[in-house]
Amino acid sequence: MRVAEKVAIVTGGLSGIGVAVAARLARDGMIVVAADISTQSMALDRTLGIHPFRVDVTDQDSVATLVQAVMTACGRLDCLVHCAGIGRVLPFLETPLETFDLVLKTNLYGTFIVGQACARVMAAAGRGAIVNIGSVSGLRGNAGRAAYGASKGAIVTLTEVMAVELAEHGVRVNVVAPGPIETPLTATQHDADARTSWIEAVPMRRYGRPEDVASAAAFLCSDDACYITGAVFAVDGGFSGGGILPRSKRQETAS
DSSP states (O other), rough: OOTTTTEEHHHHHHHHHHHHHHHHHTTTTTEEEEEEEEOSSSSGGGGOOEOOOOOTTOHHHHHHHHHHHHHHHHHHOOOEEOOOOOOOOOOOOOOHHHHHHHHHIIIIIIIHHHHHHHHHHHHHHOOEEEEOOOGGGGOOOGBBBHHHHHHHHHHHHHHHHHHHEEEEEEEEEEEEOOOOOOHHHHHHOOHHHHHHHHHSSSSTTTTTTTTHHHHHHHHHSSSGGGTSSSOEEEEEEETTOOOSSSOOOOHHHOO
């Protein structure tokens, strides 16, 4: 995949899926700016030449500073992988408005603010690729994801609008929708019962790795994906396409 000498911003790039994406793009030869609300991370491999940058994706001035810094230092911006986001698992009837607002502000507004700022630079150059990280919870009605699912579902539609409007400017926009992935976020939000439920619902019967998502994002950033825009790539072990699955051994034992 031809990515050498390209410049990429990865938001949320210092933890979880984001750090895996940043590492993958750097290994592929890109100059990578890992933009995050915190510049502290034990997971970041500094030997790859990834450049940390503090940003608040919900603040337009903070994002503008990020994009300007990249353009001043590198003179170009080829790719954006927007991974920054938060999640909450709460029943619909118990979700406070404040929580709903916080999740949408971070996930949806953040996607809009960062995407718009980067797309303006890319459109002016006549080239670019944007990958927004969604979720299978934005494709299906997963219990407990009223706020999170709403934000990720809206990201899918926003991405499609961006893809349609930016195509004439040479900018491609796609979504990667992960299923259950082994990240610090899922470690705190998925208890033993939740993990069992997810594994039973995933045809491949396991959680994915951050590197699995990174591979999809790297492909969509590359020239090999030059005719792909407005697409939703589910990286979920078959979850979103699954129908009625065979009963697990645990269910058979219980019955």
